[in-house]
Amino acid sequence: MAGSERTSRTKAEGSRLREAGNINQSLMTLRTCIEVLRENQMCGTNRMVPYRDSKVTHLFKNYFDGEGKVRMVVCVNPKADDYEETMLVMRFAELTQEVEVARPVDRPICSLAAGRRHRNQAFRDELSRRQEERPGGPKDGSVLNQLLDSLPALPACELVDPTDEHILPRLIEVLERRHRIRQMITEQYTRTANTLKSMLQEFDGHLMAKENFIHEQRGKLGEKDKIMVNQKNEMDRLEKKSKMLEYKIDILQKTTNIYEGDKRSLQQELESREQRLNRELSERKRMEARMQGMVSDTKHQWEKECPSFTLFQ
Numbered sequence: 093m094a095g096s097e098r099t100s101r102t103k104a105e106g107s108r109l110r111e112a113g114n115i116n117q118s119l120m121t122l123r124t125c126i127e128v129l130r131e132n133q134m135c136g137t138n139r140m141v142p143y144r145d146s147k148v149t150h151l152f153k154n155y156f157d158g159e160g161k162v163r164m165v166v167c168v169n170p171k172a173d174d175y176e177e178t179m180l181v182m183r184f185a186e187l188t189q190e191v192e193v194a195r196p197v198d199r200p201i202c203s204l205a206a207g208r209r210h211r212n213q214a215f216r217d218e219l220s221r222r223q224e225e226r227p228g229g230p231k232d233g234s235v236l237n238q239l240l241d242s243l244p245a246l247p248a249c250e251l252v253d254p255t256d257e258h259i260l261p262r263l264i265e266v267l268e269r270r271h272r273i274r275q276m277i278t279e280q281y282t283r284t285a286n287t288l289k290s291m292l293q294e295f296d297g298h299l300m301a302k303e304n305f306i307h308e309q310r311g312k313l314g315e316k317d318k319i320m321v322n323q324k325n326e327m328d329r330l331e332k333k334s335k336m337l338e339y340k341i342d343i344l345q346k347t348t349n350i351y352e353g354d355k356r357s358l359q360q361e362l363e364s365r366e367q368r369l370n371r372e373l374s375e376r377k378r379m380e381a382r383m384q385g386m387v388s389d390t391k392h393q394w395e396k397e398c399p400s401f402t403l404f405q
Contacts, residue, residue, distance in 0.1 A: 121146035123184060125156060129191045158193045 125141050132139055141156045143149040155162045166185045168178045 118146045118148040121149050125149050125152075126184075126188055126191055129156070129193060130187065133192055155193065164188055 121142065124145075125143050128139050128141050131137060143153060143156045149156075152162055164185065166181055168174070168181055170178075
């Protein structure tokens with residue numbers, strides 16, 4: 093069980109440390125798969141074995157599906173310093189000995205993997221279906237039997253008389269006719285095969301041109317998708333910017349309304365103060381006029397009452 097040792101003892105760094113981490117992760121996935129198998133065996137559950145979580149366990153797909161066989165080889169170090177790691181590995185090995193995988197009943201175990209077996213069976217089914225769809229079906233016999241039936245029948249080749257000069261010439265004639273017919277069939281087959289080959293090559297050329305066109309269109313479509321993604325990102329950015337500007341405009345509008353309210357209140361206060369100052373000014377003018385009148389009246393009274401004072405002045 094490589095990778096079970098602690099990194100503090102191995103002093104692994106860099107790529108070796110990453111490799112040890114990957115090995116430990118694969119071993120943890122393998123332990124999880126074994127525990128799930130053991131739980132399904134003990135509790136009668138049907139939990140999915142997570143063998144796809146690691147490349148190492150994915151190699152044992154046939155075993156986890158109940159179709160393959162695996163053998164585990166555990167290497168331990170008898171040193172006393174590795175006691176804990178050794179006990180951990182041995183417990184895991186003991187656990188694996190108790191695991192039994194249910195074998196499939198509806199199909200035999202063969203040398204092919206599950207995917208290969210399914211593809212092979214699908215090929216056989218498709219081949220049988222196409223043979224049944226042919227004109228006349230498989231009951232008419234194979235093409236080879238039909239060709240053999242179209243050839244001239246062989247005459248009797250039994251020689252009972254050494255002086256018989258008719259059987260061998262007839263046999264030679266029939267064999268020559270059969271040979272000529274075979275050459276004609278071969279030539280016709282060759283011409284048909286060449287025609288079919290040229291048609292297939294032409295079809296492959298058209299198919300390749302169409303595939304190139306499709307590939308080119310997919311490339312253009314990918315570029316357009318990238319442009320659309322960029323435009324969408326730009327639109328999202330502009331939309332976010334627009335929302336931010338609208339938010340700022342809203343804040344400025346609220347601030348302007350507050351300032352306008354303060355301006356109106358200050359203007360009203362200023363108008364009230366101006367009105368109050370105007371009233372005080374008019375009151376002061378009236379007071380001054382009244383005081384001047386009082387002063388002038390007092391002066392006239394004094395002049396009347398004190399003429400000597402006036403002369404003295």
